[in-house]
Amino acid sequence: MQDVDMKALWNEYDRKLETALQLNRQQAYTITRMKVYSLLQSVKPVKILAVITGILWVLLVDSIIVRTWAFASPFFLVSAIVQVLLTKLAIGIYVYQLVLIHQAQLNAPVLTTQRRLAALQTATLWVPKLLFLQMPVWTTFYWNSGMLLHGNLVLWIIQGLTTLAFTLAGVWLFLHITPENRHKKWFRLLFAGKEWDGVREAMDLLSETEGA
Structure with a gap:
């Protein structure tokens, strides 16, 4: 009877220990989700501000293009159109990021949240990729026919090297x-x-939880 009682007590102890460990894991997941949610909410104001600023900038540039269309230099118009189109794409990506953040829920499965964070990370990087791609047009918008017809060789070389350097840097x-x-x-x-940093830290937290 003593052996049977000891085995029963041992099994009961194992059961309670497993229950406690499972409860601790659930609590850890809950705390992690709360931290991830907090990190994502902390980056939302920055993205909202970027959307508002971008929209104001696009409205300004579009109005300038319309008003100067009849007499502005073709170099200016092409440069401005390229710049504003890339900015509009960046604004759209920012809106997509806000949608992903809005979809992040405290009770969402870890894998679902990880997929959304991975998409958010990729989208976060696409904005600067597009903005850096604008670099060459900031060296061409002031070109004009007079500059090309009457500029000296030194000016052409300096301008050409500057535009080439900005183009290579932007593409790289x-x-x-x-x-x-x-x-x-x-x-x-x-x-x-x-x-x-907020997106990266959120992904690191979920990765640690998954590996725990």
């Missing part, structure tokens, strides 16, 4: 701003801000 950044490069020094310098 567009191609290399990826999650795989997030640990590199230049990437950390470019993205040392709350908007990126």
Whole structure:
């Protein structure tokens, strides 16, 4: 009887221990979800401000294009149109990010939240990729026919090298701003801000929870 009682007590202890461990894991998941939700909510104001600022900028540039269409330099018009189109794409991506943040719920499964965070991370990187792609047009909007016809060779060389450098830099950044490069020094310098850090920290928290 003593052996039977001891086995019963041991089994009861194992059951209680497993129940306690399961409860602790559930509490850890709940706390993690709360932290992730808090991090995502903390980056929302930055994205909302970016959308508002972007819309105001687009309205300004569009109005300038319309008002100067008849007499402005073709270089100015093309540069402004390229810049404003890329800005509109960036605004659309910001709106998509806000939708993803809105869909993040405290009671959502971890895998579902991870997928949304991965999409949010990718979308967060697409905004600077598009904005850096604008770099060349900031060196061409002031070109005009007089500059091309009457400019000297030194001016052409300086302008050409400047535009080429901005183009190469913009394309390089567009191609290399990826999650795989997030640990590199230049990437950390470019993205040392709350908007990126909040998403990254949220993903790290979920990864730690999944591996626990």
